[in-house]
Amino acid sequence: MSDTEVNDVLERLCNLLRMETRAFGQKYGLQPVQIDALTYLTQCNRYSNTPQAVGEYLGLTKGTISQSLKVLEQKSLLRKLPDEQDKRVVHLTPTAKGKKLIENAIADKSLAPALANSTKITELASVLRSTLRKVQQMNKRKAFAACHTCRFNEQSKKGYLCGLTQEPLSAQDIQLICREHEYPS
Amino acid sequence: MSDTEVNDVLERLCNLLRMETRAFGQKYGLQPVQIDALTYLTQCNRYSNTPQAVGEYLGLTKGTISQSLKVLEQKSLLRKLPDEQDKRVVHLTPTAKGKKLIENAIADKSLAPALANSTKITELASVLRSTLRKVQQMNKRKAFAACHTCRFNEQSKKGYLCGLTQEPLSAQDIQLICREHEYPS
DNA sequence: AATTATAGTATCGAATCGAAACTATAATTA
DNA sequence: TAATTATAGTTTCGATTCGATACTATAATT
Numbered sequence A, B: 001m002s003d004t005e006v007n008d009v010l011e012r013l014c015n016l017l018r019m020e021t022r023a024f025g026q027k028y029g030l031q032p033v034q035i036d037a038l039t040y041l042t043q044c045n046r047y048s049n050t051p052q053a054v055g056e057y058l059g060l061t062k063g064t065i066s067q068s069l070k071v072l073e074q075k076s077l078l079r080k081l082p083d084e085q086d087k088r089v090v091h092l093t094p095t096a097k098g099k100k101l102i103e104n105a106i107a108d109k110s111l112a113p114a115l116a117n118s119t120k121i122t123e124l125a126s127v128l129r130s131t132l133r134k135v136q137q138m139n140k141r142k143a144f145a146a147c148h149t150c151r152f153n154e155q156s157k158k159g160y161l162c163g164l165t166q167e168p169l170s171a172q173d174i175q176l177i178c179r180e181h182e183y184p185s
Numbered sequence C: 001a002a003t004t005a006t007a008g009t010a011t012c013g014a015a016t017c018g019a020a021a022c023t024a025t026a027a028t029t030a
Numbered sequence D: 001t002a003a004t005t006a007t008a009g010t011t012t013c014g015a016t017t018c019g020a021t022a023c024t025a026t027a028a029t030t
Helices: A002-027 A032-043 A051-058 A062-074 A096-108 A111-115 A121-138 B002-027 B032-043 B051-058 B062-074 B096-108 B111-115 B121-138
Strands: A078-082 A090-094 A153-155 A160-162 B078-082 B090-094 B153-155 B160-162
Touching (some): A002 A032, A002 A096, A002 B002, A002 B032, A002 B051, A002 B111, A032 A062, A032 A090, A032 A096, A032 B002, A051 A062, A051 A090, A051 B002, A111 B002, A111 B121, A121 B002, A121 B111, B002 B032, B002 B096, B002 B111, B032 B051, B032 B090, B062 B078
Antiparallel strands (some): A078 A090, A153 A160, B153 B160
């Protein structure tokens, strides 16, 4: 009864967010998918900023996303850097211009002010987090969540360590989205 | 601090819902926008089932949405009925096949099971409702909400009445989305 | 050394999308 | 009442997304 209502509200919020993304993009000659891709690239870690990962994150094929990334590069919103170890791999890093644009895109949305001064914000965050987690576990795709909730993330006196790559992670690092993320079982 | 997190979670939920809508549509040769339009038409009232309204609801131009509706009609998922009073207007009503398809689309999503058994569902619903309301009031578009929260909706002993059209509304009617909806000031 | 797998790009056809032109009907105004 | 203006919807055009497929280059496996 009440959960179909939550469902409807969430669906409608999605519609509205998409409309706003479309409207914002139009001011800069950008498509919604381009905004989405660039947003992801400002939030993901160094293991996850590849065309492949962007495609998986957004549920699009690599061929499709490749075209959108080409446009973003042509508009100087991101740069492509070849990987040092694996020469097949390309890393995508937003330029200052690209980062600024995404900042504006987020600020332009009516979601942020709608959440401001919301009294039960902490509780809302907690319920939404667990909902997202269930959805992620349910749909059989990669979770694409931040390292601090990952089962590979280890904490010692020296700081954080990724058990998968065996690389140390900073406090900022563990807030970033990782394509290798797995929830603890 | 915590509200940017809510923002991020909501954005990600939107991505995932869109991916699922795309995947579901692909099974039936339908595009995400077509699923969205048909979903709306199963939820809106008799004042709001026109091409114009669908376009406004989804933030698309009438020319654009007209093409998507043509496809839905060709696939026998909806029918077009001319309005009796105003001969310019067309009413769109989902067929049984169309309704069934949307039922399946909603059931297929991982959101419903993710919400099931959620303990704080009532509280979540309430916070989300007020968030949606703020977003709707903020972005200067029509709200497209249900009559029971509308300032034109009047309740008497005999039942409900729309103060705008002066027509009586049933208990089912006031649950439907209306394009003329306005929140009380 | 040969095979297979993977990351990314390029190309094609089908579809969305916005803009603009167009038709038909309704509402307004002179 | 006739002319004008506004509105609902469709159609057409060009730019873009999208999936599928083929392709190149590099890495991993056998």
